[in-house]
Amino acid sequence: MTQAAPQIPLPVPQPESDFYWEKCKAHELWLRRCVKSGQAYFYPRDICPFPGCFCRDTDWVQSSGRGTLHTFAIVHRGPTPAFRDKVPYIAAVVTLEEGPQIPTWLVGIEFAEGEIRPDSVQCGMAVEVVFEDIDDNISLPMFRPA
Ligand SMILES: [Zn+2]
Numbered sequence: 263m264t265q266a267a268p269q270i271p272l273p274v275p276q277p278e279s280d281f282y283w284e285k286c287k288a289h290e291l292w293l294r295r296c297v298k299s300g301q302a303y304f305y306p307r308d309i310c311p312f313p314g315c316f317c318r319d320t321d322w323v324q325s326s327g328r329g330t331l332h333t334f335a336i337v338h339r340g341p342t343p344a345f346r347d348k349v350p351y352i353a354a355v356v357t358l359e360e361g362p363q364i365p366t367w368l369v370g371i372e373f374a375e376g377e378i379r380p381d382s383v384q385c386g387m388a389v390e391v392v393f394e395d396i397d398d399n400i401s402l403p404m405f406r407p408a
Contacts, residue, residue, distance in 0.1 A: 270348070278306060293362055295322065296312055296319070331354060367405070368383065368406070
């Protein structure tokens with residue numbers, strides 16, 4: 263009997279984030295926005311997170327999917343068996359054109375002899391969103407060099 267490969271923990275869509283995950287499934291990245299200030303934010307939630315506002319007057323705006331790499335770490339030892347199957351991978355934070363920062367994976371990076379070349383990844387580099395279809399419900403936004 264073969265054992266199923268371990269699965270990374272996946273998000274469970276909530277009423278506040280259903281729309282977000284539906285759009286990810288369609289390979290579109292959408293953000294919540296404070297209508298009063300026009301500022302977008304991540305992660306999606308009903309109450310605007312900006313100090314001095316905290317309003318409920320929010321809507322959705324589609325992200326261009328473009329941004330810059332804020333920071334990253336090349337992971338060689340995954341925290342659980344499911345992640346160990348994926349090493350080396352790059353955990354990253356991307357600053358989107360619209361302002362919010364999103365925790366993500368950086369993909370599409372050149373490997374040399376199974377290793378990620380550190381000089382091929384630099385903070386501030388331009389990146390764009392791509393989606394990985396994990397299962398029928400979840401597509402994860404990841405970023406690659408633009
Ligand atoms: Zn607000």
